[in-house]
Amino acid sequence: MQSGQGAKKVKKEPVKVREQDASGRSSSFDEVVLGYNEEEALSEAARCIQCKNPTCISGCPVNIDIKRFIYHITKKDYKSAYLAIREKNDFPSICGRVCPAEYQCRKACVFTKKGSPYATENAINIHFLERFIGDYGMKNNIAIPVQKNPELSKFKVAIVGSGPAGVCCAGELARRGIKVTVYEALHKPGGVLRYGIPPFRLPRDILDFELNILKKLGVEIVPNYIIGKVKGLEELLSEGFDAVFLGLGAGVPTFLGIKGENLCNIYSANEFLTRVNLMSAYKFPEYHTPVNIGKSIIVIGGGNTAMDAARAALRLQKMQGFKPDTSIVYRRTEVELPARRLEIQHAKEEGVKFRFLVQPEGFTGNDKGFVKKLKCLECKLGEPDSSGRRRPIAIPGSDFEMESDMAVIAIGLLANQVLTRVTPKLKTDKYSDVEVNKETMETSIGNVYAGGDIVGGEGTVIEAMGMAKKAAEAIIKRLLSK
Numbered sequence: 001m002q003s004g005q006g007a008k009k010v011k012k013e014p015v016k017v018r019e020q021d022a023s024g025r026s027s028s029f030d031e032v033v034l035g036y037n038e039e040e041a042l043s044e045a046a047r048c049i050q051c052k053n054p055t056c057i058s059g060c061p062v063n064i065d066i067k068r069f070i071y072h073i074t075k076k077d078y079k080s081a082y083l084a085i086r087e088k089n090d091f092p093s094i095c096g097r098v099c100p101a102e103y104q105c106r107k108a109c110v111f112t113k114k115g116s117p118y119a120t121e122n123a124i125n126i127h128f129l130e131r132f133i134g135d136y137g138m139k140n141n142i143a144i145p146v147q148k149n150p151e152l153s154k155f156k157v158a159i160v161g162s163g164p165a166g167v168c169c170a171g172e173l174a175r176r177g178i179k180v181t182v183y184e185a186l187h188k189p190g191g192v193l194r195y196g197i198p199p200f201r202l203p204r205d206i207l208d209f210e211l212n213i214l215k216k217l218g219v220e221i222v223p224n225y226i227i228g229k230v231k232g233l234e235e236l237l238s239e240g241f242d243a244v245f246l247g248l249g250a251g252v253p254t255f256l257g258i259k260g261e262n263l264c265n266i267y268s269a270n271e272f273l274t275r276v277n278l279m280s281a282y283k284f285p286e287y288h289t290p291v292n293i294g295k296s297i298i299v300i301g302g303g304n305t306a307m308d309a310a311r312a313a314l315r316l317q318k319m320q321g322f323k324p325d326t327s328i329v330y331r332r333t334e335v336e337l338p339a340r341r342l343e344i345q346h347a348k349e350e351g352v353k354f355r356f357l358v359q360p361e362g363f364t365g366n367d368k369g370f371v372k373k374l375k376c377l378e379c380k381l382g383e384p385d386s387s388g389r390r391r392p393i394a395i396p397g398s399d400f401e402m403e404s405d406m407a408v409i410a411i412g413l414l415a416n417q418v419l420t421r422v423t424p425k426l427k428t429d430k431y432s433d434v435e436v437n438k439e440t441m442e443t444s445i446g447n448v449y450a451g452g453d454i455v456g457g458e459g460t461v462i463e464a465m466g467m468a469k470k471a472a473e474a475i476i477k478r479l480l481s482k
Contacts, residue, residue, distance in 0.1 A: 015044040015120075017128050022349035026311070029199045029282050032346060033097070041132040045073040051110055055124060059108030061466035064088045066105060066126055073129060082145075084135035085130060086144055090171045090465065091164075091210050093138055096131025097202050099462050100340045146217070148177035155479045158183065158241040159420065160227045163191020165452025165464040166247030167214060172472035174217040178479070181241075182219060185226045188278065193461070194452075195278035196270075196305065198312050202345075209406055212293075228419030233240070233426070233448060243447045243475045246434060247468065248420075250413040250453035256300065261362030261409070263371040265292050267308045269301070269410035276312050282319065294406025295322050298374055300360055301410030302330040307343040309392065309408045310352045316325055316426045323458060327353040327402070329360060331379055331392035332441050355402070357381075359394045363407065374402045415454055441471035449475060 017033040019025075025032050036044065054067040065084055072081035074084030085092045099105075102120040106112065109123035120399030136142075155178050159166045159405050162184040170180045188194055190207050215221065227236070236244050255261055272291070280287035297317065299310040306328055314326040328347070330337060337344060348354070356380040364373045378398035381390035415432040427435045427444035434443055434450040441449045453459055 007278060012122060013351050014047065014123070014125050015040050017125065019346075022277060022346075025200070025351040026315055026324070029312075029315060032200050033342075035096075035135065036128055036132045041073060041129060042076070044089050044125050045070050045129055047111075048074075049110070049422055055110060056105045056110045056124070057107040057108075059195070060088075060103065061460070061462045062088045062469060064105075064130075069126070069133065070126075073133065073421075078133060078136045079140075079142055081133045082142050083145070085133055086137070088469075089130075089462070090168050091461075092130050093136030093206050094134075094202065094210060095462050096127050096129075096134050096466075097206070098193075098197060099127055099130075100460055101125075101127035102341055104460070104462065132333060138206075144175070145212065146175050148175070149480075150177065152177045152476065153179070154478060155179065155242045156181070156240055157475060158227075158236045158244045159247060160244065161185075161191055161247035161249055161452070161454075162189035162211075162221060162247045163247050163452060163464065164193060164461045165249075165454075166245065167211065167452065168192065168465040168468035169247065169449075169472045169475075170219045171214055171217065171247045172469055173475065174214065174219045182214075182221045183225045183227050184221060184223045184277065187223050189221050189223060191247070192251075195274040196308070197307050198273070199306070200311070200315075200381070203417040226418060228422050231308045233419070233423050233445065237447065242479060243449065245447065245475070246418045246419070246443070246450040246454060246466070246472055247452045247464070248418075248434075248450070248454040250458050251299065251416045252414040253409065254412040255409055256360055256411065256416060257465070258360060258362045260365060260371065263363050263365040264369050265294060265371050265405075265406045266363065269299075269408050270307045272309055272408050273305070273312065275315070280314070280425055282316060289317070291321065292315055292406065293320050294404070295325060296403040297326040297330045297400060297406045297408070298328065298404040299408045300330075301409055301412075302328070302332070302337045302339060303410065304339045304343055304410070305413075306330075306408075306410035307347050307352075309410050311343075311347055311350060313406070313408065314350060314352055324351050325353075326351070327355055329355045329358045329402070331357065332381060332389060334391045356457045357392065359392060361399070363404070364401075371404060372409055374404045374407065376400055376402060383418050413453070413458055415457075431457060439470075440474035441467055 048070045056066045069081040069084040105126045106120040106123040111122045159170045159182040174180045253270045275281040275291045279289035281289045281291040291317045297313045317324050359377045361375045377394040379392040382393045385391040449471040451471050452464035
């Protein structure tokens with residue numbers, strides 16, 4: 001394998017990924033980013049200088065051997081590249097689409113410009129190469145190595161929740177021969193991957209393919225089953241499960257606490273995206289889940305969820321014959337937006353408007369109880385707060401109004417407490433997140449582990465998987481000790 005910087009002349013400019021044309025893509029929920037073809041993947045992989053000390057690996061929450069899989073791409077050995085990724089990452093086609101690589105592996109790339117607001121613009125497009133290889137493995141049905149241990153085949157583990165953490169833990173355990181049952185509260189598995197991320201970012205056939213791999217490994221997925229309502233933790237353990245993993249997620253919306261927030265046509269982002277994504281409201285009346293769409297839509301927030309909600313809302317406006325008028329309102333400036341740069345760029349290209357340095361103060365409605373306007377104050381930025389970002393300060397007397405007959409609140413999610421409220425022995429912190437041993441991910445209850453957004457709040461898909469893999473290793477070690 002090549003190593004060392006300066007070993008070859010490097011093409012500086014990254015290979016731009018193919019996308020649907022912005023003028024037409026916002027009229028459907030078809031995938032926007034089309035990915036690399038073989039020629040493009042080879043050209044981008046050739047930019048990697050195979051560093052002696054590949055810092056990009058440290059930026060990956062599951063420590064994929066990025067240097068090795070890219071090297072295999074340059075040799076057109078795509079199967080080896082796929083297997084190299086799958087050693088650490090169970091869902092390359094998913095992560096290659098939704099991971100915020102510019103804040104993780106690409107940020108740690110040697111081509112990243114330190115201190116620049118667009119620091120990763122010349123970094124290797126690791127996520128697009130991962131997607132290329134993940135899709136190659138999917139299209140060619142490359143078998144995943146299974147290392148079943150006969151000693152583990154007598155054990156059973158229950159997984160609560162089928163989001164990124166739950167399905168990752170399930171896969172890790174099943175490949176070692178453990179019988180795994182996944183309990184999902186909703187009628188379809190996938191958790192936030194299905195209800196939170198629109199199909200134009202993560203097509204459903206990609207998600208279903210990865211879930212079907214679990215089923216082929218023998219994982220049983222039980223939908224419409226709420227642990228904490230139908231059955232409790234102690235019941236699972238008493239019924240023969242040797243361990244339980246909690247991937248409960250963070251599904252409780254946060255609201256602004258301002259006047260008029262309970263008016264009709266004001267959604268939490270969670271409800272709006274669940275209706276659109278999980279229940280296919282964008283295909284109404286083919287699917288019987290309507291969603292009211294306004295002529296002037298405001299989305300409040302600046303994260304990926306806000307971008308998803310705004311882009312979905314704008315598409316629905318077009319599909320229902322309205323002139324697109326969707327705005328994102330954010331209290332800071334574009335520099336402080338926590339969303340992925342790619343998603344911000346796509347939102348702008350599709351026609352989403354941005355109003356920065358604006359603080360919502362209250363909603364007003366009509367005599368029928370429907371929202372009509374959003375009262376606002378202009379802001380300026382003060383000193384940095386605990387997040388490291390400059391604090392927004394409302395300017396007295398700067399009142400103004402924005403037309404809005406529909407609004408989406410996308411300012412964050414809190415822990416799902418359906419199970420924790422009825423399980424006093426399960427210790428939680430002041431945010432209602434489950435407390436765990438950070439080395440093993442074990443909770444205050446023996447043989448019960450947790451990971452993902454229920455531990456430490458909202459995070460990324462790959463961060464949830466990192467916690468799940470750590471828990472799976474601890475569960476396997478505990479079971480083998482028996």
